[in-house]
Amino acid sequence: GHSSAPDSIRLNQIGFYPAASKTAIVLTGNVQPFTIQTPGKKVVFSGKLKPSPRPDLSGRTIYVADFTALQQPGQYRLVVPGVGQSYLFQIGNQVHAGVAAGAIKAFYYQRVSTALPEKYAGKWARAAGHPDTAVLVHPSAATAQRPAGTVISASRGWYDAGDYNKYIVNSGISMGTLLSLYEDFPTYVKTVKLNIPESNNQVPDLLDEALWNLRWMLTMQDPNDGGVYHKLTNAAFDGMVMPDKAVQPRYVVQKGTAATLDFAAVMSQASRIYENYNQQLPGLADSCLKAAEKAWQWAQAHPNAVYDQDAMNSRFEPKVSTGAYGDNHFDDERTWAAAELYITTKNDTYLKAVPWSNTIRFTIPSWAQVQTLGYYSLLRNRNQLTAAGKKAVPQLSHQLLALADSLANPATLPAYQTVMGRSAHDFGWGSNSDAANQGITLIQAYQLTRQAKYLNAALSNLDYILGRNGTGYCMVTGFGSKSTRHPHHRPSVADGIADPVPGLMAGGPNPGMQDHIQVPSTIPNQAYIDDDRAYAVNEIAINWNAPFAYLANAIEALQYQ
Numbered sequence: 001g002h003s004s005a006p007d008s009i010r011l012n013q014i015g016f017y018p019a020a021s022k023t024a025i026v027l028t029g030n031v032q033p034f035t036i037q038t039p040g041k042k043v044v045f046s047g048k049l050k051p052s053p054r055p056d057l058s059g060r061t062i063y064v065a066d067f068t069a070l071q072q073p074g075q076y077r078l079v080v081p082g083v084g085q086s087y088l089f090q091i092g093n094q095v096h097a098g099v100a101a102g103a104i105k106a107f108y109y110q111r112v113s114t115a116l117p118e119k120y121a122g123k124w125a126r127a128a129g130h131p132d133t134a135v136l137v138h139p140s141a142a143t144a145q146r147p148a149g150t151v152i153s154a155s156r157g158w159y160d161a162g163d164y165n166k167y168i169v170n171s172g173i174s175m176g177t178l179l180s181l182y183e184d185f186p187t188y189v190k191t192v193k194l195n196i197p198e199s200n201n202q203v204p205d206l207l208d209e210a211l212w213n214l215r216w217m218l219t220m221q222d223p224n225d226g227g228v229y230h231k232l233t234n235a236a237f238d239g240m241v242m243p244d245k246a247v248q249p250r251y252v253v254q255k256g257t258a259a260t261l262d263f264a265a266v267m268s269q270a271s272r273i274y275e276n277y278n279q280q281l282p283g284l285a286d287s288c289l290k291a292a293e294k295a296w297q298w299a300q301a302h303p304n305a306v307y308d309q310d311a312m313n314s315r316f317e318p319k320v321s322t323g324a325y326g327d328n329h330f331d332d333e334r335t336w337a338a339a340e341l342y343i344t345t346k347n348d349t350y351l352k353a354v355p356w357s358n359t360i361r362f363t364i365p366s367w368a369q370v371q372t373l374g375y376y377s378l379l380r381n382r383n384q385l386t387a388a389g390k391k392a393v394p395q396l397s398h399q400l401l402a403l404a405d406s407l408a409n410p411a412t413l414p415a416y417q418t419v420m421g422r423s424a425h426d427f428g429w430g431s432n433s434d435a436a437n438q439g440i441t442l443i444q445a446y447q448l449t450r451q452a453k454y455l456n457a458a459l460s461n462l463d464y465i466l467g468r469n470g471t472g473y474c475m476v477t478g479f480g481s482k483s484t485r486h487p488h489h490r491p492s493v494a495d496g497i498a499d500p501v502p503g504l505m506a507g508g509p510n511p512g513m514q515d516h517i518q519v520p521s522t523i524p525n526q527a528y529i530d531d532d533r534a535y536a537v538n539e540i541a542i543n544w545n546a547p548f549a550y551l552a553n554a555i556e557a558l559q560y561q
């Protein structure tokens with residue numbers, strides 16, 4: 001036939017569950033008929049486009065194809081005469097199982113200090129990078145016991161993103177999100193097989209993978225005082241080379257309140273989760289809880305140790321120019337840490353340390369804004385709390401549902417019929433992770449109420465990430481028909497393999513152009529380019545993949561409940 005223009009039809013490029021809603025967006029100028037066809041061009045469904053109730057962010061009316069009524073499993077295309085046809089998609093059960101597992105497997109590919117053999121990594125096999133067995137204490141972190149230049153070992157962990165550094169703050173939210181996936185859906189998560197070196201032990205693969213980073217995090221605590229170094233880093237970002245070719249000196253820099261509280265939260269949550277695997281991992285849960293309590297005490301004694309990279313650079317050499325993850329508001333980290341410590345220990349002292357005074361504030365989590373992770377944990381553990389903790393549950397539930405209702409409000413549904421993109425403010429750096437984190441909020445509301453509207457709304461954001469969006473891309477490498485192929489990700493750029501490392505979600509549309517790479521459009525939901533220099537829209541990061549992994553796996557876990 002003639003040019004198929006699949007770019008004019010935007011849908012989840014992977015597919016749909018038989019009983020779930022099925023929507024595509026068609027970029028056309030008028031109401032037209034559409035059909036759904038098999039690969040052999042047999043028409044199995046006919047419908048008519050409807051104009052979107054609201055214009056998109058460029059002010060244009062776009063058109064909605066609803067084929068929810070088609071439930072027969074199979075492979076199909078959507079065809080709009082004169083406009084084009086979509087990529088092939090699937091209707092079927094477990095339709096997202098592959099991408100959901102892939103989103104977790106992506107963390108394996110980010111492993112530091114180990115080779116990735118072909119057996120697990122396929123064509124993305126690579127040599128070990130960054131042993132991190134001889135890391136220098138930076139002058140900003142010097143103490144009497146550990147003067148500047150002291151050599152410590154801090155192996156393992158995950159590379160943060162497209163760069164090769166390891167940041168505690170960002171590891172914190174990433175770990176909290178992945179551990180919460182396990183805590184919310186243990187039965188499903190136990191069935192997720194990742195083909196990683198630990199796959200044959202008796203621990204779920206997700207927890208094995210998370211352990212690679214947890215063990216690194218434990219090394220970032222100074223055993224002398226309990227404080228946690230903000231990050232382990234080069235002085236400057238590496239070039240676009242493979243991990244084993246990046247051999248610049250590595251430092252741990254000053255301890256900070258945000259890093260230490262995030263660490264305390266993760267270790268406390270990890271303690272109660274890995275406790276179930278005490279036989280396979282003897283002593284781990286205990287070590288985590290001790291580390292968490294020690295970190296908490298350091299943070300109590302240092303309630304305001306800001307990581308200010310510029311201030312640090314004005315006083316110490318070498319100057320450090322890698323990611324700052326700087327933050328100077330710690331109430332949210334304190335809330336999260338106190339909540340996790342309270343849930344694990346049942347000690348009301350921690351509950352009292354939650355800064356409730358500024359009232360419960362549910363916001364969409366980000367690396368700098370983590371109190372909601374603590375609220376989620378309190379709610380998911382609501383039946384195990386002490387009497388004092390149970391008192392907070394009604395207010396927490398109320399606030400969670402207020403946020404979820406504002407997200408799922410049909411009156412503010414944007415043109416693409418997704419929760420994501422209700423306003424231009426949704427499109428900052430790493431916007432796809434906000435879509436995923438909105439999805440998690442909605443899943444939490446569903447867990448609490450079992451109201452289908454929340455699950456449907458969460459699914460709309462999975463559809464968004466997988467293709468029903470203003471860019472026309474499925475935002476996850478290796479999945480979908482037209483997906484990100486050139487992420488700002490050093491191994492994907494440097495490995496000489498055409499296909500990018502799979503399972504990685506791009507940051508997504510962001511008109512900010514902090515990388516000075518021109519995007520084809522600065523309309524916020526379209527401000528995206530698949531270019532490996534464009535780190536403001538096309539980098540990948542552990543704190544972005546984690547909520548995506550949560551969302552995709554949670555939706556798989558919930559489909560038959």
Ligand code: 9MR
Pocket residue numbers: 160161162163322323324325429430535539540541
């Ligand atoms: O995700 C971070 C984003 O919120 C910030 O605006 C941005 C600039 O400070 O940094 C992002 O984090 C990057 C980090 O600093 C270094 N590793 C790559 C991260 C993703 O781009």
